[in-house]
Amino acid sequence: MKRLVQLLLPLVGVGVALLVWWAASAFVADLPSPLRTWEESKIYVLEPFEKRGESDQGIALLAFYSLKRVAQGFLLGIAIATPLGFLLGMSKTLSRMFDPVMQVLRPISPLAWLPLGLILFRKSEPAALFAIAVCSMWPTVINTMAGVRAIPQDYWNVARVLRLSPLTTFTKIVVPATLPYLFTGFRLSLGIAWLVIVASEMLTGTPGVGGFLWQEYNSLIYAHILLAILTIGVVGFVLDRLMGMAESLTQF
Amino acid sequence: MAFIEVTGLSKSFTSAGAPREVLHDVTLSVERGEFVSVVGMMGCGKSTLLKIVAGLIAPDAGQVIIDGDAVDVRRGVRRDAAFVFQNYSLLPWFSALENVRLAVGAAFPDWPKERQRQQATRHLEAVGLGQALQRRPGQLSGGMRQRVAIARAFAIEPAILLLDEPFGALDALTRESLQQELARLCSAVERPVTTVMITNNVEEALLLSDRIVPMTGRPPAGPAPGRGTSLGLAVAVELPRPRSANDLVHDDCAARVRAKVVASLTEDLERTRRARNERAA
Numbered sequence: 001m002k003r004l005v006q007l008l009l010p011l012v013g014v015g016v017a018l019l020v021w022w023a024a025s026a027f028v029a030d031l032p033s034p035l036r037t038w039e040e041s042k043i044y045v046l047e048p049f050e051k052r053g054e055s056d057q058g059i060a061l062l063a064f065y066s067l068k069r070v071a072q073g074f075l076l077g078i079a080i081a082t083p084l085g086f087l088l089g090m091s092k093t094l095s096r097m098f099d100p101v102m103q104v105l106r107p108i109s110p111l112a113w114l115p116l117g118l119i120l121f122r123k124s125e126p127a128a129l130f131a132i133a134v135c136s137m138w139p140t141v142i143n144t145m146a147g148v149r150a151i152p153q154d155y156w157n158v159a160r161v162l163r164l165s166p167l168t169t170f171t172k173i174v175v176p177a178t179l180p181y182l183f184t185g186f187r188l189s190l191g192i193a194w195l196v197i198v199a200s201e202m203l204t205g206t207p208g209v210g211g212f213l214w215q216e217y218n219s220l221i222y223a224h225i226l227l228a229i230l231t232i233g234v235v236g237f238v239l240d241r242l243m244g245m246a247e248s249l250t251q252f
Numbered sequence: 253m254a255f256i257e258v259t260g261l262s263k264s265f266t267s268a269g270a271p272r273e274v275l276h277d278v279t280l281s282v283e284r285g286e287f288v289s290v291v292g293m294m295g296c297g298k299s300t301l302l303k304i305v306a307g308l309i310a311p312d313a314g315q316v317i318i319d320g321d322a323v324d325v326r327r328g329v330r331r332d333a334a335f336v337f338q339n340y341s342l343l344p345w346f347s348a349l350e351n352v353r354l355a356v357g358a359a360f361p362d363w364p365k366e367r368q369r370q371q372a373t374r375h376l377e378a379v380g381l382g383q384a385l386q387r388r389p390g391q392l393s394g395g396m397r398q399r400v401a402i403a404r405a406f407a408i409e410p411a412i413l414l415l416d417e418p419f420g421a422l423d424a425l426t427r428e429s430l431q432q433e434l435a436r437l438c439s440a441v442e443r444p445v446t447t448v449m450i451t452n453n454v455e456e457a458l459l460l461s462d463r464i465v466p467m468t469g470r471p472p473a474g475p476a477p478g479r480g481t482s483l484g485l486a487v488a489v490e491l492p493r494p495r496s497a498n499d500l501v502h503d504d505c506a507a508r509v510r511a512k513v514v515a516s517l518t519e520d521l522e523r524t525r526r527a528r529n530e531r532a533a
Contacts (some may be wrong), residue, residue, distance in 0.1 A: 154339060163329055
């Protein structure tokens with residue numbers, strides 16, 4: 001009985017949220033109610049892999065384009081961030097040298113990076129990847145750094161007492177000891193990468209969930225905006241859960 | 253000249269902005285093959301002394317010479333020295349076997365992998381862990397973990413064994429069986445192993461050592477006026493081996509040694525208490 005209640009509680013929460021949405025739609029003329037949203041966008045959900053045109057595609061296809069872009073940008077970001085994090089974590093000099101640069105670059109919005117990317121690469125696709133990578137790399141840099149610094153003195157002593165070479169110390173002690181932090185960084189980075197995707201697709205007009213959202217706004221089909229928003233939320237949630245599972249595998 | 257020569261060692265640490273002397277003019281010599289225990293209260297700088305001997309920390313003054321070579325932090329820990337930490341210091345992401353093999357691989361890089369593995373397995377079997385090779389430290393009890401740490405130390409075939417309160421974190425029963433195990437391992441090796449053990453347990457020192465050196469000079473955790481700890485007079489333990497904890501309880505010689513060591517440890521406490529009372533008066 002208690003377990004049943006535990007399972008039902010999240011559903012009640014969803015119900016309340018739908019109710020708020022429905023109430024709001026009663027007051028704002030342009031906001032479609034949950035039911036109307038479903039009616040108008042069910043074709044995208046029920047035929048998720050249907051390709052009717054360049055921008056008129058099933059929601060799963062749109063999400064797939066966005067995910068592909070996010071995966072590329074995210075991998076690029078962590079490929080830069082991970083070695084950088086280890087370097088900065090192990091060298092006090094380097095971390096002091098680059099700390100101000102990092103602190104300044106970190107809070108910059110993807111909307112600000114995108115035009116720079118367009119100038120640098122002249123095409124929208126690499127510019128979007130650039131914006132995702134440069135925005136999503138910081139949590140990985142910072143967590144890796146923190147992870148290296150948090151390695152207990154005991155482990156460093158073990159390395160010295162056993163006379164491990166610098167390479168062995170790195171692969172057998174530093175990397176495994178940092179792994180949990182590294183994966184926390186990856187999870188946060190992926191979250192940011194997913195946030196950035198929408199902004200970059202909106203600005204570059206590339207096909208994907210964000211691009212779809214912007215195009216439907218321009219076509220005044222508001223129900224589809226809500227569909228896109230919900231899709232972004234659900235996909236982001238699933239991504240976070242998947243990374244959380246990977247993260248928990250790295251705990252000892 | 254003795255195998256290990258420690259002369260005029262001093263070391264201060266800065267705590268809360270003020271330098272605090274931990275070791276003051278420590279001198280100690282250990283003969284080749286000898287087992288020497290340094291006994292002192294908690295927080296008297298015993299571990300610092302051992303870490304300086306190992307080459308993990310640099311002293312402020314004085315030097316350590318082992319077999320004619322000066323110990324230098326920049327050159328790191330000697331190849332033929334093994335160190336056992338109080339808190340086991342095993343790597344939690346590796347199995348017992350991998351933990352030992354890591355040490356063997358670093359000590360004998362020229363050996364083929366298979367021989368390194370055999371060496372590690374053999375030494376784990378020697379401490380009774382033949383069945384637990386693949387277990388990680390998290391799956392082992394405290395006593396078993398320390399067995400792994402001891403196997404790791406012996407697996408590199410050390411000439412010098414440095415033990416930093418090796419049984420300090422164990423319960424009394426486990427402690428006793430491991431002490432016997434260590435005594436057995438020390439006498440079993442063909443080459444003489446020179447051992448310096450740090451402990452706060454006089455009985456443990458009696459059971460294992462050829463000589464016991466009490467640490468004196470400052471009470472544990474007291475305020476730190478001026479001097480750090482130095483070493484008192486060494487007491488020889490002339491008891492036949494193998495020794496057992498039971499025999500030691502009633503043995504006259506053991507009683508004399510115990511009395512001397514305890515006297516030298518408490519005399520120091522007395523002196524400080526008196527000094528404090530005088531200051532208060």
